[in-house]
Every structure is written in C-alpha cells, then in structure tokens.
Amino acid sequence: MYLLGNGRLVTRDEHNTFLENGCVAIEGNLIAEVGETSALRAKYPDAKFMDAKGGVIMPGFINAHNHIYSAFARGLTIRGNNPTNFLEVLDQQWWTIDRHLLLKDSKASADATYLDCIENGVTTVFDHHASYGEIAGSLFALAESARQFGVRTNLCYEISDRDGAEKMRAAVKENVDFIRFAQKDDTDMVKGMMGMHAPFTLSNETLEYCAAEKPEGAGYHIHVAEGIDDLYDSLTKYNKRLMFRLHDMGILGEKTICGHCIYINEAEMDLVKSTDTMVVHNPESNMGNAVGCPPVLKMFEKGILIGLGTDGYTNDMLESYKVANVLHKHNACKPNVAWGEIPAMLFENNRRMAARFYNKPVGVLAPGAYADVIVLDYTPLTPMTAGNVNSHLLFGCNGHNVVTTIINGVVRMENRTLVGIDKEAVLAHCREEAADLWKRINERR
Structure with a gap:
C-alpha cells in the first residue's frame, strides 16, 4: 500500500467531496480509502507516502x-x-x-x-x-x-x-x-x-x-x-x-x-x-x-x-x-x-x-474504484472550495499543470518525470516515422 496526500483533494463522487488536506490510500490497483492526510497516515503507518506538496489531487x-x-x-x-x-x-x-x-x-x-x-x-x-x-x-x-x-x-x-x-x-x-x-x-x-x-x-x-x-x-x-x-x-x-x-x-x-x-x-x-x-x-x-x-x-x-x-x-x-x-x-x-x-x-x-464498459469505477476517487489518480501543481491565488474547484481548473490550469499520473495503481509520472519511459527515445522514433509517412504521402500525390 502507498498513500498520496498533502494536497487539495477532489473526489468527483456523487458528493463531490473536497478536502483541504486530503489523501488517497492505494492498495494494488484500487483505491482503498480517501480521507484527511493526517488520519490516513496514522491509520497506515507502514505505507509509503507520496507528497502532493499542496497540489490538487483528483481522478485522472x-x-x-x-x-x-x-x-x-x-x-x-x-x-x-x-x-x-x-x-x-x-x-x-x-x-x-x-x-x-x-x-x-x-x-x-x-x-x-x-x-x-x-x-x-x-x-x-x-x-x-x-x-x-x-x-x-x-x-x-x-x-x-x-x-x-x-x-x-x-x-x-x-x-x-x-x-x-x-x-x-x-x-x-x-x-x-x-x-x-x-x-x-x-x-x-x-x-x-x-x-x-x-x-x-x-x-x-x-x-x-x-x-x-x-x-x-x-x-x-x-x-x-x-x-x-x-x-x-x-x-x-x-x-x-x-x-x-x-x-x-x-x-x-x-x-x-x-x-x-x-x-x-x-x-x-x-x-x-x-x-x-x-x-x-x-x-x-x-x-x-x-x-x-x-x-x-x-x-x-x-x-x-x-x-x-x-x-x-x-x-x-x-x-x-x-x-x-x-x-x-x-x-x-x-x-x-x-x-x-x-x-x-x-x-x-x-x-x-x-462505467458502461469497465468492471470497476474510473474517473472518481472512492473506495473500490480503480486507482487512476493525478496531481496538478497549482497554488490558488484566491480561496479554493468545493463550490469553485471547476473555476480554478478552468481559469488556472491546463494539462501541463499535471505533475503526477497514476494509472491502475502504477505511477507513470512523478514530479513531471516519466517513470519507465524514455521520452526522448520515443519522440526520436516518432520523428523518424513521421518523416517517412510525410514522404510517402507527398510522393504519391
């Protein structure tokens, strides 16, 4: 198990719960629990802790x-x-x-x-x-x-x-x-x-x-x-x-x-x-x-x-x-x-x-849902509450604010660094393939 906490957490469940200092407990590929950071750290003292550093924790x-x-x-x-x-x-x-x-x-x-x-x-x-x-x-x-x-x-x-x-x-x-x-x-x-x-x-x-x-x-x-x-x-x-x-x-x-x-x-x-x-x-x-x-x-x-x-x-x-x-x-x-x-x-x-295609919930932070969780590096300059989270995302964030991405319980990016992925090698190969595709397209026209 590991914990991802110390961030403003938005569950996106039916209650749209907002926690000023929230935490997600992840066991395997599922979310085990959502709560206050201090409470979950006390409950799971042996769990590895990932620090969201005050960012926004939300579903992928x-x-x-x-x-x-x-x-x-x-x-x-x-x-x-x-x-x-x-x-x-x-x-x-x-x-x-x-x-x-x-x-x-x-x-x-x-x-x-x-x-x-x-x-x-x-x-x-x-x-x-x-x-x-x-x-x-x-x-x-x-x-x-x-x-x-x-x-x-x-x-x-x-x-x-x-x-x-x-x-x-x-x-x-x-x-x-x-x-x-x-x-x-x-x-x-x-x-x-x-x-x-x-x-x-x-x-x-x-x-x-x-x-x-x-x-x-x-x-x-x-x-x-x-x-x-x-x-x-x-x-x-x-x-x-x-x-x-x-x-x-x-x-x-x-x-x-x-x-x-x-x-x-x-x-x-x-x-x-x-x-x-x-x-x-x-x-x-x-x-x-x-x-x-x-x-x-x-x-x-x-x-x-x-x-x-x-x-x-x-x-x-x-x-x-x-x-x-x-x-x-x-x-x-x-x-x-x-x-x-x-x-x-x-x-x-x-x-x-x-939900019509997958066996367990995605897009929500709730016990039993798949552990698809992201962290956005965002420090609000105005008060952030359950009632205005969407406005903060709309006017204060874009995709590049995402610093951590967890999918199915596996950390795929942490602190803006991809895990187990050689980005430069991937992009270099893509440039080669794209150049070849472009050449083939224009040669036949």
Whole structure:
C-alpha cells in the first residue's frame, strides 16, 4: 500500500467531496480509502507516502473520443491540400493520411499519443482508429502501445465503404477480432467496440453486415451529423434523418457512442434519450473544421448522456473544457450558460460512460474504484472550495499543470518525470516515422 496526500483533494463522487488536506490510500490497483492526510497516515503507518506538496489531487481524466492516427498530422503539409469545406478536409487531409498509415505508423502514433496522455493526466482513452494503408493488426498495435505505457483504453476501427467492399470487410474483421481479444482480457485495461466512420460512408447493407458480425455485448462508436452533408445524404438516399436511420438499423443503444451530433433536431434528441445512446462533444474539432456548433446545451437539458472528447485535436482535456465553455457562451450569446454543463460532461458524464464498459469505477476517487489518480501543481491565488474547484481548473490550469499520473495503481509520472519511459527515445522514433509517412504521402500525390 502507498498513500498520496498533502494536497487539495477532489473526489468527483456523487458528493463531490473536497478536502483541504486530503489523501488517497492505494492498495494494488484500487483505491482503498480517501480521507484527511493526517488520519490516513496514522491509520497506515507502514505505507509509503507520496507528497502532493499542496497540489490538487483528483481522478485522472477520461477522453471520450480521440483519434490516435492523427498524431503525425502536426506540422504536415500535404501537396494540393486547400480545403474549403468539411468533405474536402476529410478527403484531402484525413483520408489521405489514413490511406498511407502502415502498422509501424499506427504503433508510433499510439506511442506518441499515450505518452502525451500521461503528461496531461489522461488515464482512460476511447479511440476511433483508421489506417487503410494497413488494416489487419492495427488495433492490436495500438493495444500493445497502451499496455507498454499503462494507459486504460477502449479501441475500435473505423469501418467505411469509401475504399471499397474488400477494405470494408477487412475493417469489420479487425473490429471483431479485437473485440473478442478484449473480451478475454482480464486486466480490465483494454476494451473493444465496433467502430464506424459516419452514415454517409456506410450503406444499409454495410450496417446490416456490421450488426450481423458484431460480437455479443459490444457497442458501436460512430460519427453522426458532424457535417451537414451527412444529413443531406440520409435525407436524399433514405428519406430519413440520421438518428432515425441508425435506429431502424439497430445501431442506437446504451453501449453506442455517437460523436459530434451537430445537425440533429429535437425529435432525434428524444430518440437518442429514449434509446439511452451516448453522445460526445468535440468543441475544438467542430470549430476548426467550421462545421458548426452542436446543440449541446439542449441535449444536456434533455438528459442525454453527453460527454467530452478531443477528436484528436489535443490530449489536454482541460483545453477542451476551456474551448467548450467559451464556444457555447459565444454561440448562445449568453455569458451565463455552460458553467455547469461542460464540467458535468467532463467530470461526471465521461465517468458514467466509462462505467458502461469497465468492471470497476474510473474517473472518481472512492473506495473500490480503480486507482487512476493525478496531481496538478497549482497554488490558488484566491480561496479554493468545493463550490469553485471547476473555476480554478478552468481559469488556472491546463494539462501541463499535471505533475503526477497514476494509472491502475502504477505511477507513470512523478514530479513531471516519466517513470519507465524514455521520452526522448520515443519522440526520436516518432520523428523518424513521421518523416517517412510525410514522404510517402507527398510522393504519391
């Protein structure tokens, strides 16, 4: 057993307990107890003590929607890429990248991403992968990286008709093989879902094939209504709005994650709520792709389980929190909105979503929960209380304030030093792989 204490502790449980000098007792991979530092040190005198040095002790962040394959897009110039709309962004940038990704690129991208997650205090990642240059084994490559870096992860492969039937079937097989592998894993560190790109690149026949092949108990992870063209496609081809089409195909449900959902109406929201389907908001991506602002506040009002993700833009969940906060104020032209909804998505809904997949709680400091704990180096210049913790995080912190990251009871970073990870070696290898990928992309254009 060891203790992590001497910090301002936020449990994020149903009581949202705040302790001015709190401590977490960790036994194996679980939290044994949470309490005052002095009390737990007296109770467990033989336990090793880790000093938070007055920082903020809280649960590790959960990213509900990420794209590991986007890691090597940073700084990339693709010859001829000058998109003027979302479909051109997809075709000229993201689909161009994923069509060139080999297993070695996927693995290196995962190494870079999981390292960055540890440094930003992200302990659980829901990822949506695409690598049409080499499909078979790609999710296993990501899972191997997650195992090496010790990050809890939920993976899927992006099924699409865009590159033909053969690759569509290969993508389905990769999902099925990985889901079955994950279902046999007893560590509860890796999970699998049936990933799909978006309705406009998926025929009804493909959706039926996916449903027939999906292993029992697995959920779906799909982008929905990210752009207006997705809606137009559904109305034109199927005479249905998107959520009704997906519902009719049996895709919605309590283990289904729908990313974005910008162009859905109230009737669709009611359908999402009635089927207990989950939604993930990705503010920076939506703004960067100029696709619009989703009706997040209305979905929240309707009781839809909506969480927060990054869509590959960043691995800093506090950055995503900041952007979502100002986006919805700006969109509503009301400075008094989004104060409660956005942190609830990040700190409450993301853990509720994770609870549908993991055997024990994550995203909370409570006895019996997995020991996914972080420390932020933050000294408040104004009083910090249970009632204003979120404001302190919003205006006073970002991911680089994280100095200690513990995942599943294992210390992965302490005092801003990675444990058991040669950061420079990882990044050097990533630079080599990225340069090779960039060369291959531009040689073929």
